[in-house]
Amino acid sequence: MAPDRHRDFWLDLWGMALLLPLLAMPLLFKDPFILSLTYQFAIGVAASLSVYVMLRMGLLSFTVPAFMAVGGYAAAMLAKSGVTEIMALMLASFVLPMIFAVPLGLLVLKLKGLYFIFITFIFNEILQLIIFETPKLTGGSDGVVGVPAATFLGADLGVPWRQVFATVAVCLIASVIAFAASHRYRAEFTSIEENETLAESLGVAVWKYRMIGYIVSAGVAGLAGLALVNMLGTAHPSSFASWSVNNYIAYVFVGGRGTVLGVVVGSYLLIYMTNVFNAYAHLSAGLFGLLLIAVMMAAPGGVVGTAVKLFGGFRADKGDAPRPAPAGGAA
Amino acid sequence: MSILSIESLFVRYGGITALNGVSVEVRQGETVLLIGSNGAGKSSLINAVTGLVSTSGGRILFEGRDLAGIPSAARSRLGIGYSPEGRRVFRSLTVRENVLSSTLGLSRAAAEENFAWACSIFPLLAERAGQPANQLSGGEQQIVALARAVSTLPKLLLLDEPFLGLAPVWIDRISDAIRELQRRGTTILMTEQMARPALKLVDRAYVMRGGEVRRSGDVAEIREEALAEEYL
Ligand SMILES: Nc1ncnc2c1ncn2[C@@H]1O[C@H](COP(=O)(O)OP(=O)(O)O)[C@@H](O)[C@H]1O
Ligand SMILES: [Mg+2]
Numbered sequence: 133m134a135p136d137r138h139r140d141f142w143l144d145l146w147g148m149a150l151l152l153p154l155l156a157m158p159l160l161f162k163d164p165f166i167l168s169l170t171y172q173f174a175i176g177v178a179a180s181l182s183v184y185v186m187l188r189m190g191l192l193s194f195t196v197p198a199f200m201a202v203g204g205y206a207a208a209m210l211a212k213s214g215v216t217e218i219m220a221l222m223l224a225s226f227v228l229p230m231i232f233a234v235p236l237g238l239l240v241l242k243l244k245g246l247y248f249i250f251i252t253f254i255f256n257e258i259l260q261l262i263i264f265e266t267p268k269l270t271g272g273s274d275g276v277v278g279v280p281a282a283t284f285l286g287a288d289l290g291v292p293w294r295q296v297f298a299t300v301a302v303c304l305i306a307s308v309i310a311f312a313a314s315h316r317y318r319a320e321f322t323s324i325e326e327n328e329t330l331a332e333s334l335g336v337a338v339w340k341y342r343m344i345g346y347i348v349s350a351g352v353a354g355l356a357g358l359a360l361v362n363m364l365g366t367a368h369p370s371s372f373a374s375w376s377v378n379n380y381i382a383y384v385f386v387g388g389r390g391t392v393l394g395v396v397v398g399s400y401l402l403i404y405m406t407n408v409f410n411a412y413a414h415l416s417a418g419l420f421g422l423l424l425i426a427v428m429m430a431a432p433g434g435v436v437g438t439a440v441k442l443f444g445g446f447r448a449d450k451g452d453a454p455r456p457a458p459a460g461g462a463a
Numbered sequence: 464m465s466i467l468s469i470e471s472l473f474v475r476y477g478g479i480t481a482l483n484g485v486s487v488e489v490r491q492g493e494t495v496l497l498i499g500s501n502g503a504g505k506s507s508l509i510n511a512v513t514g515l516v517s518t519s520g521g522r523i524l525f526e527g528r529d530l531a532g533i534p535s536a537a538r539s540r541l542g543i544g545y546s547p548e549g550r551r552v553f554r555s556l557t558v559r560e561n562v563l564s565s566t567l568g569l570s571r572a573a574a575e576e577n578f579a580w581a582c583s584i585f586p587l588l589a590e591r592a593g594q595p596a597n598q599l600s601g602g603e604q605q606i607v608a609l610a611r612a613v614s615t616l617p618k619l620l621l622l623d624e625p626f627l628g629l630a631p632v633w634i635d636r637i638s639d640a641i642r643e644l645q646r647r648g649t650t651i652l653m654t655e656q657m658a659r660p661a662l663k664l665v666d667r668a669y670v671m672r673g674g675e676v677r678r679s680g681d682v683a684e685i686r687e688e689a690l691a692e693e694y695l
Contacts, residue, residue, distance in 0.1 A: 319556055319563065322555055323553045323556065326556075327553065332515075332536050333513045335539030335565055335567070
């Protein structure tokens with residue numbers, strides 16, 4: 133297997149490694165600002181990995197908040213009905229969005245470019261509408277309130293540090309799933325991203341892999357939704373507002389859309405900056421926008437993508453056979 | 464027996480007629496050349512067989528079966544291998560991933576076997592297996608594109624201008640690889656602008672111009688009759 137594991141794999145693994153310290157934060161710190169940053173990081177990474185999975189095929193999916201809502205509401209309702217075991221909640225908020233993704237995928241996965249973006253965005257609006265129109269089921273504009281704290285094998289996860297720990301753990305699992313899927317289907321996704329028609333003519337069942345990606349992306353977002361509900365203690369429509377997807381997309385592009393490391397770095401950077409800018413509430417939106425523009429102008433491949441381009445030359449061939457000068461081949 | 468029969472095929476792009484009633488036969492085990500200058504319609508014909516362009520008249524029979532309505536990916540699974548003009552490897556995939564990208568439906572074991580088979584024809588692949596394809600030279604990329612096309616063990620191999628933009632030393636190497644494929648019984652339909660190296664490899668040739676077949680026959684006939692004045 134060794135030959136397949138080239139640089140991207142290690143960059144992705146580094147991204148995963150950068151998530152591990154989040155687990156330690158609630159054990160080490162009591163400072164509410166640090167704990168708040170910790171769970172925001174975790175949820176932000178999980179949600180943007182949902183964007184990332186689809187981007188690996190060159191598709192910009194805006195459906196993330198809707199899938200987060202399906203996962204979050206499923207967990208909230210289940211907990212209110214008495215099932216508080218976090219494993220059961222995870223199962224529900226992972227599987228249910230994936231089931232939703234199948235018919236939606238059938239509708240949308242033949243579309244391209246702007247049409248795809250537009251329709252996937254509309255799904256969020258439709259879901260918001262459904263939530264507001266079904267107060268009996270979803271609590272309407274009030275959301276599902278008073279969600280009991282989750283439990284793990286009977287242990288109460290309501291204590292603040294445990295709550296943050298559980299949130300991070302859920303997001304970590306979501307991230308591992310996104311990571312695993314993007315590596316299992318690396319060749320498929322990349323060939324589709326680089327040249328879909330060529331991939332098709334070589335026998336790649338493009339449509340099938342798009343569906344797989346969309347389903348995985350939905351499950352990952354659903355877990356992020358559970359994490360959010362677990363942290364807030366409510367499932368509220370505003371937590372899953374359509375515009376929130378812009379943040380997740382920004383994390384991915386600022387960090388670098390090509391690797392998990394990029395997603396993690398982008399999420400940390402922008403979430404931290406958002407928290408800093410929030411101190412200047414009246415300026416924060418503008419400052420955030422300026423930062424985005426600055427990063428994208430200075431580093432079009434995102435922070436990680438550009439760093440790899442600048443410094444990656446040394447390591448690119450590491451482990452490969454030394455390469456003789458191209459013998460007369462012209463491109 | 465004909466493995467591929469193209470019967471008075473038409474391909475149009477908007478107002479442009481790229482193929483104007485072209486008929487081509489490829490029999491089991493032979494190598495057939497479509498020769499013609501830029502714009503003659505060679506790629507349009509190849510892409511009509513792969514399903515990348517739609518036809519507006521005529522029929523394509525593969526092993527006697529009409530390909531109309533069969534999507535591109537399914538044609539590959541029927542046994543049509545394709546190496547595109549300009550190579551078009553997947554740049555950020557490794558050599559090995561590129562070669563195996565045409566066998567993604569297969570089990571890992573079967574894919575490994577096919578990769579080993581491809582390596583036995585193109586030893587370069589084994590050396591370069593882990594290298595991203597964008598680090599390869601043009602000739603190396605052409606080898607990768609060839610290997611990708613044959614790693615499915617296709618019944619018919621379509622090669623669109625395999626020598627395009629390559630230096631003579633690489634044209635020789637690609638020619639050797641094609642001969643090795645022929646020794647192993649591969650049926651090939653290839654296109655070229657460069658008559659001299661291509662005619663050495665094939666059994667029969669069709670001379671195309673302006674979307675029509677102007678002449679066809681055995682290599683000897685073609686070489687003497689037509690190409691002396693037009694292409695050589
Ligand atoms: N996608 C396309 N859209 C419009 N015209 C095209 C397209 N592809 C090819 N053509 C035209 O069709 C004719 C045949 O092209 P092509 O099949 O690529 O020839 P060849 O491969 O022999 O160079 C040319 O006149 C070319 O300009
Ligand atoms: Mg051509």
